[in-house]
Amino acid sequence: MAQNKWEVVVVGGGPAGLSAAIEAAKSGCRTLVVDANETAGGQLFKQIHKFFGSSAHRAGVRGIDIGGELLAECEKQGVEVWLNSVAIGLFKEKTVAVERGFDNGAKSVVVLEADRIVLASGASENAVRFRGWTLPGVMGAGAAQTMINVNRVLPGKNVLMIGSGNVGLIVSYQLMQAGADVKALVEAAPKIGGYAVHASKIARAGVPIHTGHTVLEARGDRRVEEADICAVDEKWQPLLETKKTLAVDTVTIAAGLKPLVELAMMHDCQMMFHPVLGGWAPLHDAKMETTSPGIYVAGDISGVEEANTALEEGKLAGISAAESLGKIGEADADRIRSEIWGRLDGLRLGPHGVMRMQAKSEQIDHYKSAQSA
């Protein structure tokens, strides 16, 4: 196994990882990004819609354009990017095992030594169990979004969407733009989870939104051909007498994401469970450093949020990693970090944002008590 030594290794080339790598490289760190996919950019290249917020937060800009800008900046700053390369292990003394992919399709495992590691591995979609959930045609809403916006393949013609968070709402609309018919969107909670602006868009387009409803079963020979939905009572129990059958060939599940934390757990980073952040995520300080010195986290791995917060967290991690290697002075790093925190606070506003701000500050508080224990 070949050995490789880097000042900063970033695992994951989404918005958090790329912005961390850019900041680290800009400060003079020899920086490598390993990304499991054929193209870096994470989920940005399927975000064909415009972002919300103020202009300081890239509102009005589409995710795909941000992805392009980040990749260009990585190249300019001399960040090395390994594509089709999967981090399979993170060991003590900060070594990372990577199954490196080559252009000819070959793969081989290399062990990297890193002075600093930024984990920006993102999140994975939550499954929902119902009879028939393992049938072909049932998939994550994010997977369906990748199929239509990246691979240009329509997963099916008639779709039932489960979940009314922003992912469920936005992907419903994009499935319609791609030519599918969204037969219904069901949400078990009594009200819609995502932004009203997205919900009204699909409601205007004629998608029936059933709150207080769930999916009971998907059926079909070899793949989904129909699905049953029904109302639920206040204890979330299905009211079978309200059952309706929909002729759909695709069921997409937007039931939230959970942080992809395996590498952090492997390095014994202390974790905390927070429902607002998608479950278990590593504790970290205001510099994004975990309880394992030299291991940083940024983006969804540190708690599921959005692309714009991931970008800012990545910068925090990149600058802090560079600072700890003596590449940037403490005063400069502090000044930049306080600007970033100002923007992060601005992004964590509104009813959803405030809950996330609270959850993130709990993470930092727990980090402090873990460190003093």
Add this chain to the structure above:
Amino acid sequence: MNEHRDDDVLICRCEEVTLGEIREAIQNGARTVTGVKRRTRAGMGLCQGRTCERLVQQILRAELGNAPEEIGTSTVRPPVRPVSFGSLVGDEGGKL
């Protein structure tokens, strides 16, 4: 409604473990994700529980009402993604 009408629903698709088998494991004393895993193999397949871990946690919570901290998570071991033996021991180019 019979509350166990869904006992045959698959939970861990890699190891083909059903909801009924997980409920039985809990009746037999499983209290954590690891306890369920040891009794049923749920989470021991190709994806190492990336899909079913959350479902197993939900079932434990529904059956026992205990906290996420008590239910816990799977133990993580390398490799965290499937790797061929060829690429694990091979030279650059992945040949044995």
